[in-house]
Amino acid sequence: MPRPRKRLAGAAGSDKGPAGKRTKAKSIGEASAKVENASPQKIAASENDEKSLSSYWLMKSEPESRIEKGVDVKFSIEDLKAQPRQTACWDGVRNYQARNFLRAMRLEEKAFFYHSNCKEPGIAGLMKVDVQFVRMMKRFIPLAELKTYHQAHKASGGPLKSMALFTRQRLSIQPLTQEEFDFVLSLEEKEPS
DNA sequence: GCCAACGTTGGC
DNA sequence: GCCAACGTTGGC
Numbered sequence: 001m002p003r004p005r006k007r008l009a010g011a012a013g014s015d016k017g018p019a020g021k022r023t024k025a026k027s028i029g030e031a032s033a034k035v036e037n038a039s040p041q042k043i044a045a046s047e048n049d050e051k052s053l054s055s056y057w058l059m060k061s062e063p064e065s066r067i068e069k070g071v072d073v074k075f076s077i078e079d080l081k082a083q084p085r086q087t088a089c090w091d092g093v094r095n096y097q098a099r100n101f102l103r104a105m106r107l108e109e110k111a112f113f114y115h116s117n118c119k120e121p122g123i124a125g126l127m128k129v130d131v132q133f134v135r136m137m138k139r140f141i142p143l144a145e146l147k148t149y150h151q152a153h154k155a156s157g158g159p160l161k162s163m164a165l166f167t168r169q170r171l172s173i174q175p176l177t178q179e180e181f182d183f184v185l186s187l188e189e190k191e192p193s
Numbered sequence: 194g195c196c197a198a199c200g201t202t203g204g205c
Numbered sequence: 206g207c208c209a210a211c212g213t214t215g216g217c
Contacts, residue, residue: 097200116214
């Protein structure tokens with residue numbers, strides 16, 4: 001799971017981790033997003049497909065305390081707000097596809113802050129790649145509500161019909177299409193369903 | 194806390 | 206390169 005770090009950071013898209021060799025080193029590096037695994041072939045392949053031209057993202061983080069290897073991984077949107085410059089370093093991403101998306105990000109692109117593995121999962125706010133707090137959602141958008149739209153849109157061909165949150169369930173950094181992003185934003189203005 | 198989904202590892 | 210075993214994610 002992604003683990004934003006509690007300190008200032010540079011561009012999320014700028015880090016160049018050493019490619020390749022698998023290591024069991026579990027310590028999270030100070031300076032860069034350490035991602036275990038991924039053969040060079042796999043990296044090359046997936047950097048070309050996927051939606052690497054996306055300008056919109058969804059990034060998951062756990063807002064409730066959970067100890068993993070002796071470290072509390074909790075990092076909520078409130079924690080992000082509390083950082084110096086409201087900016088964090090998003091490391092702890094291990095999955096290579098998620099890592100590739102991190103590398104594809106460009107400064108100033110917009111990203112939803114998603115609360116995962118918690119009592120109420122859903123989209124809590126907006127960030128820009130840096131990774132900096134922008135604002136809270138006008139209202140919290142629960143996963144359950146998004147799922148309802150996803151199901152309906154699969155039938156109707158609506159904007160959330162293939163949202164990665166549901167089609168790529170375990171991906172912690174995911175691209176959104178413009179349509180998906182706009183639709184989620186439009187939900188802010190609606191009554192909770 | 195349970196466990197389904199799914200990503201990763203490693204023997205063959 | 207297959208695939209069973211294993212580990213992790215994350216909803217519920």
